[in-house]
Amino acid sequence: MARNTGPVCKQCRREGIKLFLKGERCFSDKCSFDRRPYAPGQHGQRRGKPTEYARHLREKQKARRIYGVLEKQFSNYFKKADRAKGVTGDNLIHLLEKRIDNVVYRMGFANTRRAGRQLVRHNHILVNGKRVNIPSYLVKAGDEITIRERSQKIASILESLEAKQRQGWDAWLEIDPKGLKGVFKEVPNVQDLQLPIEPQLIVEFYSR
Numbered sequence: 001m002a003r004n005t006g007p008v009c010k011q012c013r014r015e016g017i018k019l020f021l022k023g024e025r026c027f028s029d030k031c032s033f034d035r036r037p038y039a040p041g042q043h044g045q046r047r048g049k050p051t052e053y054a055r056h057l058r059e060k061q062k063a064r065r066i067y068g069v070l071e072k073q074f075s076n077y078f079k080k081a082d083r084a085k086g087v088t089g090d091n092l093i094h095l096l097e098k099r100i101d102n103v104v105y106r107m108g109f110a111n112t113r114r115a116g117r118q119l120v121r122h123n124h125i126l127v128n129g130k131r132v133n134i135p136s137y138l139v140k141a142g143d144e145i146t147i148r149e150r151s152q153k154i155a156s157i158l159e160s161l162e163a164k165q166r167q168g169w170d171a172w173l174e175i176d177p178k179g180l181k182g183v184f185k186e187v188p189n190v191q192d193l194q195l196p197i198e199p200q201l202i203v204e205f206y207s208r
């Protein structure tokens with residue numbers, strides 16, 4: 001399976017904004033973006049005013065990197081969102097939010113989406129009592145996500161859940177921290193997500 005194995009901190013620097021791809025490290029003084037808040041490369045500090053195309057491209061790349069989706073898959077999500085009823089940009093974000101690796105992260109079982117993807121891949125996650133090991137699996141409203149019994153003592157899961165409990169959970173999720181399970185109650189409104197993304201710019205990128 002294709003995946004991005006490059007340094008994730010460079011992705012934040014390239015987009016000029018923190019994408020919070022490394023969990024707690026992003027909030028510490030070890031964060032690379034805080035020390036070098038400019039694009040990587042020899043000419044990273046000499047970037048001029050971006051063109052309209054560059055703005056659209058960067059917005060698309062930003063969304064891809066936040067959710068950890070490769071180019072072809074992201075393009076397919078856009079096509080599916082464009083065919084669905086409603087606002088295309090919102091439909092796109094809804095599809096990305098329904099990915100099981102993202103939901104595992106939102107519920108606090110993993111401190112990053114990349115870690116959530118690993119939990120799914122390694123068979124630690126059940127959806128409605130059935131094992132799911134495909135990170136792109138889309139959950140539905142009412143689905144119950146559980147850490148399988150044999151995995152409930154994994155330190156990284158417990159530490160991540162404890163940190164998330166201090167921050168608080170999102171309103172569209174119902175979490176049982178003691179039972180290490182949660183329910184995806186509904187698809188969230190894009191405005192409630194507070195993402196550093198303008199979906200309309202992504203729509204304009206693919207519509208050019």
